[in-house]
Amino acid sequence: QKEVEQNSGPLSVPEGAIASLNCTYSDRGSQSFFWYRQYSGKSPELIMFIYSNGDKEDGRFTAQLNKASQYVSLLIRDSQPSDSATYLCASLTGNQFYFGTGTSLTVIP
Amino acid sequence: NAGVMQNPRHLVRRRGQEARLRCSPMKGHSHVYWYRQLPEEGLKFMVYLQKENIIDESGMPKERFSAEFPKEGPSILRIQQVVRGDSAAYFCASSPQQGLETQYFGPGTRLLVL
Numbered sequence: 001q002k003e004v005e006q007n008s009g010p011l012s013v014p015e016g017a018i019a020s021l022n023c024t025y026s027d028r029g030s031q032s033f034f035w036y037r038q039y040s041g042k043s044p045e046l047i048m049f050i051y052s053n054g055d056k057e058d059g060r061f062t063a064q065l066n067k068a069s070q071y072v073s074l075l076i077r078d079s080q081p082s083d084s085a086t087y088l089c090a091s092l093t094g095n096q097f098y099f100g101t102g103t104s105l106t107v108i109p
Numbered sequence: 110n111a112g113v114m115q116n117p118r119h120l121v122r123r124r125g126q127e128a129r130l131r132c133s134p135m136k137g138h139s140h141v142y143w144y145r146q147l148p149e150e151g152l153k154f155m156v157y158l159q160k161e162n163i164i165d166e167s168g169m170p171k172e173r174f175s176a177e178f179p180k181e182g183p184s185i186l187r188i189q190q191v192v193r194g195d196s197a198a199y200f201c202a203s204s205p206q207q208g209l210e211t212q213y214f215g216p217g218t219r220l221l222v223l
Contacts (some may be wrong), residue, residue: 005150034212043200043214044152088151095165097142097212099152 003027004090006100014108019076023089023101026070030091030098033065038086040100042088047087048074079107111136113203113215114183121221128188128195130218134203141184142212143176146198158184191222 006023013019025033032051036044039092050056050063050072062075072091076083114133122128134141143155154168158178169176173191178184188195201215 008110035111036214043217045214046212090152095157096154096168097144099144101149101151 003093003098004089004091004100006103008101008103010104010106012106012108013079015079015081017079019079019083019105019107021074021087023072023100024070025072025091027091027093028070030093032092033063033073034090034097035063036088036090036094038088041066044088081107081109083107113201113213115201115215115218117218119219119221120217122191122223123223124192125190128220130186130199131183131202132186132215133183135213136203138203140204140206141178142202143184143186144200144202146200152200155186161206188196193222196220196222
């Protein structure tokens with residue numbers, strides 16, 4: 001069983017809509033969770049991290065964590081074409097980061 | 110304030126040769142992580158190092174791969190006797206302390222084995 005699982009997509013949303021990206025994890029000992037954005041051919045960039053149950057907002061981005069369900073999500077409000085990228089979910093368990101395979105998002109102008 | 114530096118950005122090797130990938134962490138960062146990303150796959154953890162110490166190498170293949178982070182100079186990921194399956198993007202990330210939210214990625218080294 002993979003540590004972190006994501007729907008690979010692709011996910012398409014129209015410009016201005018809300019994009020919802022989901023992630024589940026298998027290890028209840030995971031301490032923190034991260035969302036990275038990766039443009040094609042580029043390195044991952046950290047968007048947000050979360051370690052407490054509930055919501056965490058930063059600008060147009062909201063991360064949600066539900067430890068009981070072992071579920072993490074990222075909402076992108078007012079999606080822009082520049083948000084088109086692959087979004088990687090990651091968990092920190094002990095010394096290791098475990099990454100999902102990523103969800104490809106396309107925002108259609 | 111320079112970010113994480115990796116070189117070379119692209120590396121071509123023939124089967125059986127050695128590949129050396131270098132990573133200079135951000136200033137003030139003493140923790141380095143190496144990851145491998147295969148096409149259409151996620152990032153796979155390889156090794157976590159601090160200066161002069163390997164903390165966790167559970168993600169490293171048992172043979173041909175080694176990593177170091179000397180007191181002076183960059184961290185080096187070394188792949189001996191490369192095979193075609195080693196072709197991938199290798200990313201380095203650094204942080205001032207273990208894990209948490211401050212892990213920053215370098216631009217990666219794209220290794221192609223012919």
